[in-house]
Each structure stands twice: as C-alpha cells, then as structure tokens.
Amino acid sequence: MTGSIAAIGAGIAVIGAGLGIGWIGGKAMESIARQPEAVNDIRSNMILMAALVEGAALIAILLSFFV
Amino acid sequence: MNHTFRLIQSYLIAGFLLFTGVNFVTAQDHDDHHEGNHHSEPDEGHGGEYDPANTAFHHISDQNVYSLGFADLPLPCFLYAKDGGWDVFMSSKFGIGHHGNGHYAYNRYVLVESIVRRITDESFPMGKVELSDHPYHHEMVMVDGKEKEQVTVNYDGNHYNLENKSTLDGGLMGGGLTSFYDFSLTKNVVSLLLIAIFLFIVFSAVAKRYKQDALRAPKGVQSFLEPIFLFIQDEVAKPFLGHKWQKYLPFLMCLFFLIFALNLFGQIPFLGNANVTGNLTFTMVLAVIAFFVVNFSGKKAYWEHVFWMPGVPVFVKPILTVVEVMGVFIKPLTLMLRLAANITAGHMIIVIFVSLIFIFNEAGQNMVGSVPGLALSVPLTMFMMAIELLVALVQAFVFTILTASYIGAAIEEHH
Numbered sequence: 001m002t003g004s005i006a007a008i009g010a011g012i013a014v015i016g017a018g019l020g021i022g023w024i025g026g027k028a029m030e031s032i033a034r035q036p037e038a039v040n041d042i043r044s045n046m047i048l049m050a051a052l053v054e055g056a057a058l059i060a061i062l063l064s065f066f067v
Numbered sequence: 068m069n070h071t072f073r074l075i076q077s078y079l080i081a082g083f084l085l086f087t088g089v090n091f092v093t094a095q096d097h098d099d100h101h102e103g104n105h106h107s108e109p110d111e112g113h114g115g116e117y118d119p120a121n122t123a124f125h126h127i128s129d130q131n132v133y134s135l136g137f138a139d140l141p142l143p144c145f146l147y148a149k150d151g152g153w154d155v156f157m158s159s160k161f162g163i164g165h166h167g168n169g170h171y172a173y174n175r176y177v178l179v180e181s182i183v184r185r186i187t188d189e190s191f192p193m194g195k196v197e198l199s200d201h202p203y204h205h206e207m208v209m210v211d212g213k214e215k216e217q218v219t220v221n222y223d224g225n226h227y228n229l230e231n232k233s234t235l236d237g238g239l240m241g242g243g244l245t246s247f248y249d250f251s252l253t254k255n256v257v258s259l260l261l262i263a264i265f266l267f268i269v270f271s272a273v274a275k276r277y278k279q280d281a282l283r284a285p286k287g288v289q290s291f292l293e294p295i296f297l298f299i300q301d302e303v304a305k306p307f308l309g310h311k312w313q314k315y316l317p318f319l320m321c322l323f324f325l326i327f328a329l330n331l332f333g334q335i336p337f338l339g340n341a342n343v344t345g346n347l348t349f350t351m352v353l354a355v356i357a358f359f360v361v362n363f364s365g366k367k368a369y370w371e372h373v374f375w376m377p378g379v380p381v382f383v384k385p386i387l388t389v390v391e392v393m394g395v396f397i398k399p400l401t402l403m404l405r406l407a408a409n410i411t412a413g414h415m416i417i418v419i420f421v422s423l424i425f426i427f428n429e430a431g432q433n434m435v436g437s438v439p440g441l442a443l444s445v446p447l448t449m450f451m452m453a454i455e456l457l458v459a460l461v462q463a464f465v466f467t468i469l470t471a472s473y474i475g476a477a478i479e480e481h482h
Contacts (some may be wrong), residue, residue: 044302044468051465055401058408 006064013060020053117430119422123415127342128232130181130254131158132167136337139163142257144183146176148247158183158251160195168203172196176247177220177229179203184229185247186220191227198222255349258341262328270324299323303468307475315474318360322353323467330410330459334452344462345410347403354403357470362395365477398473402466409462413455420447 028046032039133140141159148154154174161169167181173195175186199221208217219226230245252260273289285293304312304319329343343349371377373395376387427440 040302041306044306047461047465048468048472051405051469052401054409055405058404059401062404062408 010061010064013057013064017053017057021050024049024053117422117425119419119426122422123418125180126340126418127345127411127414128182129342129346130167131178131183131251132163132181133254133257133339134167134181135339139167139181142254143252144176145250145252146183146247147250148185150246151175170198172198172220172222177203179218179220179229182232183249183251184218184232185245186227187230187246188227191222196222254339254341255343255346258332258339258343259329259349262325262332262343266324266328296320299464299467303464303471307468307471308478309475311478315360315364315471319467319471322357322470323463326353326406326466327460327463330463331456333410333414334455334459340414342411342414345407345414347407350403350407353406353466354399357402357473358396358399360470361398361473361477364474366480368479369477398469402469406462406466409458413451413458417448417451417455420444420451423447 024046028042031042035042131142131144133142141157141163144154144156144158146154151174154176156173158169158178160171160173161176161178162171163178163181164170167178169178172186172191174193175191176183177186177198178184202221204219204221204226206217206219208215218229220229221227230247232245269288269292273292276283276286276289299320300312300316303323304316308315326344329341332338333341333343333345373391374388376384376391379387421444423444424437424440427443428434428436
C-alpha cells in the first residue's frame with residue numbers, strides 16, 4: 001500500500017511543477033510580447049528557470065521510488 | 068531486442084487480421100488459442116501475467132548483450148570476484164536465447180534478461196554448465212517489510228538463488244551490493260565509445276576545414292554543426308561566463324554535443340536503444356566533472372558567498388552558510404537527476420505505449436484486442452518519439468546552460 005501513497009505524493013509534486021513551469025512559460029510569453037527584441041535572452045532564461053523548477057519535481061518523483 | 072522484433076511481428080499480424088476481417092479472427096480465437104498466442108507471448112520470464120512496468124525496466128536497463136532487434140551481439144564480460152578471481156569472456160558463452168536468458172552457466176555466472184548475475188551457492192559446479200529449458204524463475208519475496216524480486220535458477224532439480232544485478236539501476240530498485248565486480252563493456256559503454264569515436268571523427272573533419280580557411284563558406288556536416296555551435300557559444304557561453312568564456316567553451320561544447328548525440332542515439336529504434344544519458348552512473352560522472360570544474364574555478368567572491376554571505380545581518384550568516392554549503396552539492400545532484408530522469412522517463416513511456424497492445428490483447432490471449440491496442444499505441448508512440456526528439460535537444464541544452472551558469476557564478480569577481 002505504501003507504493004500507491006508514494007505515487008500520490010509524486011503526483012502532487014508534478015502539480016506543483018506544472019503550475020510553476022506554466023507560470024514561467026506564461027510570463028515569458030508576456031515579456032516576449034512586450035519586448036520582441038529580447039526574445040533570445042528571455043528564451044534561455046525561461047528554459048533555465050523551467051529546468052530548476054523541474055528539478056524539484058524530479059527529486060520528489062525519485063524519492064517516491066525509494067519510499 | 069528480441070522483444071521488439073516480436074512486437075513488430077504482432078504489428079504485422081494485427082494489421083493482417085484487420086484486413087482479413089474480424090469474423091475470421093473471432094472464429095480462430097475460439098478454435099485455437101495457441102495459434103494466436105505463439106507469435107506474441109510477451110513475457111514468459113515473469114510467469115504468465117503481462118507486466119508493462121517490468122518490461123519497461125528491462126528495456127531501459129544496461130545489458131551485457133547488444134540487441135539489434137534481429138540479432139543479439141555478444142559483448143565482452145570482465146568480471147572479478149574476490150573468491151573466484153578474474154573471468155574474461157564474451158557473453159555469447161552463455162548461449163544467449165529468448166529474452167536474453169542464457170542457456171549455460173559459466174563459473175557460476177548466468178545471464179538473466181541480458182544481465183550477468185552470479186549464483187550465490189558455492190555448491191554449484193564451476194565451468195560451463197548446461198541449464199534446462201526454462202531455468203529462471205522470478206518471484207517476489209518480502210525482505211525487511213519490502214517486496215524484492217528473487218530470481219532462482221533451476222539446475223539438476225535444485226533451485227539456486229541468484230545475486231542481485233550489478234548494475235546501479237538494479238541496485239536502486241531494491242538491489243544492493245554484489246560479491247562480484249562487473250567491469251564489462253556493457254551496451255551503454257559500447258554506445259558511449261561508439262558515439263565518442265563518431266563525434267571525434269566528425270569534429271576533426273570539421274575542424275580541419277576551419278584550419279584550412281576559416282572564412283570559407285561551410286560545407287556538408289559543417290553547415291549543420293556551425294549554427295548549433297554558434298548557438299551554444301552565443302546563448303550559453305558568452306552571457307554566463309563574461310570575458311572568460313573562451314576558457315570554458317571546450318568543456319561546455321563537449322558536454323552539449325556528447326549529451327545531445329547520446330540522447331539522439333538512444334532514440335533510434337532497433338539500434339540497441341541504449342539508455343546512456345538515462346543511466347544515473349553516466350550522468351553522475353558528468354555531474355562530478357561539473358562539480359570539480361565549478362569549485363576549482365571558484366574565486367574569492369564565490370567562497371565568500373558560500374561561507375560568509377556579505378550584505379546580510381550577522382545572525383543570518385550561519386543559517387545561509389548551511390544552506391549554501393548544501394547548495395554546492397545539491398546543484399550537481401539535480402544536474403545528475405534531471406538528465407537521467409528525463410531520458411529514462413521518455414524511454415519508459417515509449418515502451419509502455421507499445422505495451423498497450425499487450426494490455427489490450429491480454430498478452431496474446433485475445434487477438435481482437437490488439438486492434439484497439441494498435442490504434443491507440445501507434446499514434447501515441449509516434450507522438451512521444453517526436454516529443455522525445457525535442458527533449459533530447461532541450462535536456463542537452465539545459466545541462467550545458469546550468470553548468471555554464473554555475474561556473475559563471477563561481478568565477479564572478481564582484482557585483
């Protein structure tokens with residue numbers, strides 16, 4: 001039974017990361033619309049931030065394997 | 068990958084059945100279960116019931132056999148045990164059979180699902196020993212309140228327990244340490260060497276053209292690589308590393324192109340599907356290298372920020388020191404996990420989408436079920452593989468850009 005509870009935890013972590021990455025993407029779109037000439041800087045920073053958020057979710061998912 | 072070959076077979080069979088009409092299928096299904104069963108038995112090794120998760124783990128794990136769908140290429144095994152000494156041989160000595168299960172045991176080593184394992188019992192005879200037809204049995208046992216898989220081999224009427232896999236992924240999923248060390252050239256190692264040689268040849272050819280005349284218009288593979296190279300140089304190295312970007316450019320380029328090439332190589336069906344960048348051992352080595360590069364190039368300002376953060380009240384400083392020192396180790400840890408988890412997840416999702424066929428046709432018992440399974444599985448798999456091409460690029464880019472930003476933070480002189 002522990003396995004399934006860990007899976008729920010992993011799912012909750014994914015919700016958090018999904019919200020975070022969605023927010024980053026949305027804000028990046030907004031900034032690109034405001035300043036289209038800064039698209040390159042915004043894009044690489046967006047990917048960087050999304051990767052950092054994703055890291056938290058991945059750690060949660062991997063931890064759910066060990067529980 | 069015998070398995071994949073059988074998947075293709077069932078694709079063809081299912082397509083054939085689709086055209087010959089469902090009536091024929093249902094009639095045949097009632098008449099002769101074994102006819103349909105014969106071509107698509109997905110998982111004999113796990114005993115009857117089809118388990119997609121197990122199949123996926125089998126496919127993403129490192130193996131001592133390089134399977135090309137239609138053929139199993141043996142790989143050299145370098146095994147060392149404290150009590151037995153060195154054993155060096157090709158894995159064809161096991162007589163690779165169905166599912167990568169060996170027909171022979173050699174010096175108490177056996178091949179189970181393409182992975183070398185050792186028989187713990189010392190009474191098992193040494194040398195080459197022929198095993199019976201289906202010698203391996205998988206069962207779940209409870210150890211310290213956790214379910215673990217125990218594999219036994221049947222020889223001469225006796226059951227001998229096998230040790231855990233020596234590969235790290237086996238260890239992570241409830242395995243553990245083994246009594247032997249495996250220095251074999253496994254599937255991942257061979258793929259890594261192949262890709263390293265391939266990249267060396269391609270890049271030396273490109274570099275030669277630049278040496279001859281840097282201003283000449285790019286040609287062939289050079290025109291493919293130049294924009295990617297310039298992209299990493301202009302978007303990653305220059306903004307994050309400031310005026311010292313040239314010093315770290317070779318390292319960043321090595322990281323990017325090695326990860327990118329390995330990601331793409333793992334995506335090619337029937338070419339081994341080596342999950343190299345999805346292997347924690349490989350990503351750990353990359354992360355450790357990144358860790359050393361970051362910390363050895365750390366300037367005074369970096370260490371000051373780690374141990375005694377300037378610009379905050381004194382009572383906050385010790386707390387920040389703890390956080391920052393943890394951060395020094397967490398950064399490479401997340402680098403390692405991110406790459407491995409992303410690529411492994413992609414490979415697993417593809418295997419599980421292909422497994423949909425076997426879930427729908429109840430492991431070959433109900434061939435009509437393959438039709439909806441096929442209709443679902445093919446578009447989903449194609450979609451996922453397209454996404455994975457993007458992930459291959461993005462993850463290589465993310466690893467490089469994060470390493471660059473960590474190095475950039477370490478070599479910063481002042482704010």
